[in-house]
Amino acid sequence: MNAKQLNILDSELDKPVYRIVDYDRLVQVLKTGKNSFVRTFLWDDPFENLLTNSEFNKKRGYSISSMKYYTYAQCWSFSEENDLLWRTYSPNKESVRLKSTARKLIDSLINSPIVQRIETNPKRLFDNREEDEFWDEEITCFVGKVEYLTKSEMFNFFRTNYKENNIELYLKSLYIKRRPFRNEEELRIGVYHILALDDKILSISDNIFHYEINFNEVFEEIVFDPRISNEKFDGLKEVLKKLKFKNPILKSEIYEKPNISKILNS
Numbered sequence: 001m002n003a004k005q006l007n008i009l010d011s012e013l014d015k016p017v018y019r020i021v022d023y024d025r026l027v028q029v030l031k032t033g034k035n036s037f038v039r040t041f042l043w044d045d046p047f048e049n050l051l052t053n054s055e056f057n058k059k060r061g062y063s064i065s066s067m068k069y070y071t072y073a074q075c076w077s078f079s080e081e082n083d084l085l086w087r088t089y090s091p092n093k094e095s096v097r098l099k100s101t102a103r104k105l106i107d108s109l110i111n112s113p114i115v116q117r118i119e120t121n122p123k124r125l126f127d128n129r130e131e132d133e134f135w136d137e138e139i140t141c142f143v144g145k146v147e148y149l150t151k152s153e154m155f156n157f158f159r160t161n162y163k164e165n166n167i168e169l170y171l172k173s174l175y176i177k178r179r180p181f182r183n184e185e186e187l188r189i190g191v192y193h194i195l196a197l198d199d200k201i202l203s204i205s206d207n208i209f210h211y212e213i214n215f216n217e218v219f220e221e222i223v224f225d226p227r228i229s230n231e232k233f234d235g236l237k238e239v240l241k242k243l244k245f246k247n248p249i250l251k252s253e254i255y256e257k258p259n260i261s262k263i264l265n266s
Contacts, residue, residue, distance in 0.1 A: 001119055003106045006144030006175045008187075013103040013143075016220075017076040017187050020089035020097045023236060026222070030243040035108075035213040037072035037190050040174055042207060047154060047178055067170045072209035073190025076105070078145075081254050084183060086225060093227040094236075097252070099220045105189050106143045108218045112211040115139055115191070140167065140192040144175050148182035167192060216246050226252035 029035060040048070077085065089095060109115060122137040149157070154176060161169050175188065191209055222240060224233050228251065237249045 001110050001115065001141060003110060004140060004142040004144075004171060006142060006172060007147050008102065008144045012145070013106070014101050015078060016080065016099055017078055017102055017105070018080055018097050018099055019074070019076045020085055020095050022092075023094050023096055026096055026098070027239070027243065029213070030215060030240065030245060033212055033215070034210045035074070035215075035218075036211075037074045037209045039068065039207045040071045040073050040190070041068040045177065045181070048174070067167065067192070070194050071170070071174070071190065071192050073174065073188050075184075076100070076102075076187040076189065078185040078187060079183070081252065082183070083254065086227075086252070086254070090225045090227075093225050094232070095225050097223040097225075099223070100218050101220075102143050102187055102189065104218050104220075106141060108213050109141050109189065109191070109211060112213065114211050115141065118193070138194040140171075141190075142171055142192065143189040144187070146175050146177050146181075146184075146186040146188060148179045149176050150179055154178065216244075219245075219247065221248040221250060224249075224251045226255045 079085065086095075086097075118137055118139045124136055157173070157176060161173075171192065174190075177186070193209060222245065224236070228236075230251075233251050240249055
């Protein structure tokens, strides 16, 4: 399987990307060996998922409004040290920043057992023997950079495309965001997992897509919030080591007071 790439060059797939997560969430990943994507309609920005909030023509038994139930994603950033991101995503001052690359992330997803199973042995979800039609489970992996637009540019995109009803357009819509968010320098990775279920059933089903991950291969390092105490950092670092994380575990130095004497004498 080849992942769909949106707004990203092959050369950018090997650039470092970062994600700040709650410490307890990281521990869960290390204990289970599974990474998780959430349904994209749960994102906070009200300007996202506008396509799924409108009425569209039916196609192949489902409408574009159903696509939000099939789409799961995770957000990363090309920004390494960012005060705003620390303060936004680490309110308890104990979160951690993971480091990886888009290539490592997407390769781990494509090669995961669940994606391989769907590729090689999809479930039969619909079978109309009278018309000799069938519909198997499907999955599409995607990765790309967010493009930051003005409001008018965003509205023009939706005005131009609102009558369309296809996965290509829908995925593209997930990679546009308003310019006030451009400091996030966002990369998004995810899956479009088709299940032929009624929208009412989909709406109450699990909002998470889990897949197995080799965290030592994918996560190059873990960096703790710069505001955590040294004592707590040392203790939590030992917990991660016991959970078999083998790569560097550091504490951010973004707020470290500079040594003026050393600077003047260097």
